Amino acid sequence: MDDATIICRCEDVTYGEVKKAIVSGLLIPGDIRKYTRAGMGSCQGRTCQRLLMQMLKEYSDSCEIAEDTINIRTPIQPISITELSVWDSEINEKE
Amino acid sequence: MKTYDVAVIGSGLVGLSTAYELAKKGRKVALIDSLGLSAGASSANTSLLLFEGVTRGMIFDLCVESIESYANMAEELGGDVGFETAKMICYIKNEENFAEARRMSDFYVENGFEYDVVDDSTLHKLEPELNMEGMLGALYFTQWKMDPLRVVYAYFTRAREYGMDWYPHNKAIGFRKNNERILGVITEKGTIQAEQYVVATGAWTRELMLTLNIDIPEYYIQGAALVAERGGISLNNVIYQFEPTRVRMEQRSGELAMELGWENIPKLVASEFVILQDSHGNLVSAQSSMVTPEIVNAVPPEFLRDMAANIKLHFPKFGVCKVIRSWICPIPFVPDGKPFFGFVRPYNNLLLASGFASVLIMTPILGKLASSLLEGERISYDLSSFDPCRFEKVV
Numbered sequence A: 001m002d003d004a005t006i007i008c009r010c011e012d013v014t015y016g017e018v019k020k021a022i023v024s025g026l027l028i029p030g031d032i033r034k035y036t037r038a039g040m041g042s043c044q045g046r047t048c049q050r051l052l053m054q055m056l057k058e059y060s061d062s063c064e065i066a067e068d069t070i071n072i073r074t075p076i077q078p079i080s081i082t083e084l085s086v087w088d089s090e091i092n093e094k095e
Numbered sequence B: 001m002k003t004y005d006v007a008v009i010g011s012g013l014v015g016l017s018t019a020y021e022l023a024k025k026g027r028k029v030a031l032i033d034s035l036g037l038s039a040g041a042s043s044a045n046t047s048l049l050l051f052e053g054v055t056r057g058m059i060f061d062l063c064v065e066s067i068e069s070y071a072n073m074a075e076e077l078g079g080d081v082g083f084e085t086a087k088m089i090c091y092i093k094n095e096e097n098f099a100e101a102r103r104m105s106d107f108y109v110e111n112g113f114e115y116d117v118v119d120d121s122t123l124h125k126l127e128p129e130l131n132m133e134g135m136l137g138a139l140y141f142t143q144w145k146m147d148p149l150r151v152v153y154a155y156f157t158r159a160r161e162y163g164m165d166w167y168p169h170n171k172a173i174g175f176r177k178n179n180e181r182i183l184g185v186i187t188e189k190g191t192i193q194a195e196q197y198v199v200a201t202g203a204w205t206r207e208l209m210l211t212l213n214i215d216i217p218e219y220y221i222q223g224a225a226l227v228a229e230r231g232g233i234s235l236n237n238v239i240y241q242f243e244p245t246r247v248r249m250e251q252r253s254g255e256l257a258m259e260l261g262w263e264n265i266p267k268l269v270a271s272e273f274v275i276l277q278d279s280h281g282n283l284v285s286a287q288s289s290m291v292t293p294e295i296v297n298a299v300p301p302e303f304l305r306d307m308a309a310n311i312k313l314h315f316p317k318f319g320v321c322k323v324i325r326s327w328i329c330p331i332p333f334v335p336d337g338k339p340f341f342g343f344v345r346p347y348n349n350l351l352l353a354s355g356f357a358s359v360l361i362m363t364p365i366l367g368k369l370a371s372s373l374l375e376g377e378r379i380s381y382d383l384s385s386f387d388p389c390r391f392e393k394v395v
């Protein structure tokens, strides 16, 4: 794969951009997502996540790839604003 | 063991701009964070560069100087940071707030900002999709915005190019010290030594300073946001509700914390809606929201529901948009409304830089000031009212 290869199609992020981020010291998937936008697209990383993890293993000399820590949550399935606006949290918690 | 010129603890915007300025001057800098890059509010905000408060004075001047730095930031850091003007529509729902908003607009007009009280038909022209139901009136004015993630990443990569060392996942848990100097910062992975230290740990500052037996009254409110998918959204302005309840909540919780102790304060909630389109075209909404000592890591469902209901009310057309992310993050504040910026007595090599109300607008100037203080350079501002020891509470 060369640097110009697109690895996140939703956000048009290249292999080179992700490699640069990892080499500069971004060692968790959440940081790669935040700062390169790879994985931030509408598929929420379902297509590119595996590749990103492979690259993290390949390019970070750190043996520990830390767990994702940021408190960013994704609804399991994207939910529309209309649905969310009448969301009954109690019902949903029981489900 | 390697000794640095400066160890900066906390990689939020304050820590990053400080570390960048020092690395640029050729100092050996270590940047330390308990998590990843800018794991706190600096990567979880609504990106607005807002003039703080409605008084002339040093903070106002700092904001002016900072905006000038932003204008040059793309060139300085070598990449677009999304800096641009933000057209703001600030709507008002009750008489009391209207009077307060008018005072604010008078101040801005006197100081040369473009500022206007607009009627319904003008409002409709400015933002055609906006449903004005329940609005008493609106103010229209100009401020600025940037892309916080790009600013963070640009500072970080440039500082790395200048030789800054980066210690992620390295929580600072205490200090080695003698009576007047900090000798090392103890982290979960070992001690890092430097000549000088900067504490820029945002909402976690009090926790870290308590390890030195210094009780810095810096508390936090927890602000929530959600992001919806791109597509079908087009907003010309930043829409927000003029609702000074958040400011009042900060004041009240500050008083309560001083009286009862932070750990004992009751939970307070306030809403202050903002709706905007970010630099990638996504719809973002935020609600600055609650004070409670316990840091939560998922947005309470009722906040999500309220933010969604607010978007739906004002932009019925956006109801079909899908929400793809949400978060909640602690934002530091100081009860007297002033930041902590200066050396922490008795340690003459420990600089505290935290607690600004509008960190985003002041980011560039804070880094420059912090690096000047550390270098012992003369600065043209009198920062004595930001003295970290003004509360003098040693536990």
Ligand SMILES: Cc1cc2nc3c(=O)[nH]c(=O)nc-3n(C[C@H](O)[C@H](O)[C@H](O)COP(=O)(O)OP(=O)(O)OC[C@H]3O[C@@H](n4cnc5c(N)ncnc54)[C@H](O)[C@@H]3O)c2cc1C
Pocket (backbone or CB within 6 Å): B009, B010, B011, B012, B013, B014, B015, B032, B033, B034, B035, B036, B037, B038, B039, B040, B041, B042, B043, B044, B045, B046, B047, B048, B049, B050, B170, B171, B172, B173, B200, B201, B202, B203, B204, B205, B208, B222, B223, B224, B225, B286, B287, B328, B329, B330, B331, B332, B353, B354, B355, B356, B357, B358, B359, B360, B361
């Ligand atoms: C939803 C929301 C919207 C907002 N909107 C705006 C806005 O539009 N305009 C504006 O000006 N402000 C806004 N803010 C507030 C602004 O984001 C914060 O005030 C600002 O980012 C604080 O920056 P900081 O560098 O002081 O702290 P932070 O960004 O919180 O950084 C602190 C860093 O220190 C690290 N840290 C903490 N403790 C330790 C330790 N012991 N050891 C090592 N590292 C540690 C943390 O992991 C973190 O990375 C908003 C905030 C939120 C949550």
Ligand code: FES
Pocket (backbone or CB within 6 Å): A007, A008, A009, A010, A011, A038, A039, A040, A041, A042, A043, A044, A045, A046, A047, A048, A049
């Ligand atoms: S391919 Fe990366 S987010 Fe969809």
